[in-house]
Amino acid sequence: MTIHATLPKAELHLHIEGTLEPELILELAARNNITLPHPTLAELRAQYEFTDLQSFLDLYYANMAVLITEADFADMTRAYLRRAQAAGVRHAEIMFDPQAHLGRGIPLTTAVGGIESALAGSEAEFGITTGLIAAFLRDETEESALAVLDELLAAEAPIIGIGLDSAEVGNPPSKFIRLFRRAREAGLRLVAHAGEEGDASYVSDALDLLGAERIDHGIRAIEDAALVKRLAADQVPLTVCPLSNVRLRAVDTLAAHPLPQMLSSGLNVCVNSDDPAYFGGYVEQNFASLVAEFGFGTDILERLAGNSIRSSFAADARKAELLAELDGWRAAQGS
Structure with a gap:
């Protein structure tokens, strides 16, 4: 097991639908008698070269067609948890896309029930x-989002928070002020994708207009010196996804990624995998790529992992437990 996989960490930016590996997609298609446009493993894998966010989203939503039953959602979630355990993940805050499933005619109870059935046993089975x-x-309307949120709340769905994802440019945070106000009133935690495609103003607006507690991506914040100063002072968590940023052309190469600059600016960044089945790397592979590219030592790895734990919505006792485990990891590296 590599040093990156033994590093205890939290994963805070993970779309469960983005963990659907091609093999599982074909397995679920066969189970549910679904004919895919790319019916062989080779043909399906050939679609994974993306030119931008939209080209990824097109395939991402098309592949969701295989998720029909609670068992499908449970199998997908359990496959991620098994892989996350091997990556050193000890706490995971997992996003799912309720509107994408409702739009396919899949009831919320099916999606949520399947995912939750796997999450309920995660700590006992995987230590996560x-x-x-x-x-x-x-890119959907705020009215649609509000209706789905109300349905989730009425059903007492076991969600801890809400987020925003999908196409960023042209869909600014200002579009979702009422949604986030409703979620805040319901006692939910608030996160939002911002500053991946969209410029630094999307990050500022997610904080100011939505009250986001955590920013998913946030890499373009580095373009605004005043915002960088604010983020550093307030230690706003930024859940960065390096391999995703490269695959979606948000940055040209890993060498051009702003993560080192973000660290040197004192920002509270952590490393995550986003949609690992599509972007060529689970979280420990993101860490390994950063070490290979930038020569990060154990001090930086520990800082990134510590940031992930402290920035999570886990209970204080769980955070303390994981930080103690991280202390043990650091001690072991010096032995």
Whole structure:
């Protein structure tokens, strides 16, 4: 096991639908008698070269067609948890896209029930505590999002928070002020994708207009010196996904990624995998790539992992437990 996989960490930016590996997609298609446009493993894998966010989203939503039953959602979630355990993940806050499933005619109870059935046994089976976040599609209307949130709340769905994902540009945070106000009133935690495609103003607006507690991505914040100063002073968590950023052309190469600059600016960044089945790497592979590219030592790895734990919505006792485990990891590296 590599040093990156033994590093105890939390994963805070993970879309469960983005963990659908091609093999499982074909298995579920066969189970549910679904004919895919790319019916062989080779043909399906050939679609995974993306030119931008939209080209990824097109395949991402098409592949969701294989998720029909609670068992499908449970199998997908359990496959991620098994892989996350091997990556050193000890706490995971997992996003799912309720609107994407409702739009396919899949009831919320099916999606949520299947995912939750796997999460409920996650700590006992995999040693991973979890939280579930409903991520709303920013290219849909706010009215649609509000209706789905109300349905989730009425059903007492086991969600800890809400987020925003999908196409960022043209769908600014200002579009979802009422949604986030409603979620805040319901006692939910608030996160939002911002500053991946969209410029630094999307990050500022997610904080100011939505009250986001955590920013998913946030890499373009580095373009605004005043915002960087604010983020550093307030230690706003930024859940960065390096391999995803490269695959979606948010940055040209890993060498051009702003993560080192973000660290040197004192920002509270952590490393995550986003949609690992599509972007060529689970969280420990993101760490390994960063070490290979930038020469990060154990001090930086510990800082990134510590940031992930402290920035999570886990209970204080669980955070303390994981930080103690991280202390043990650091001690072991010096032995």
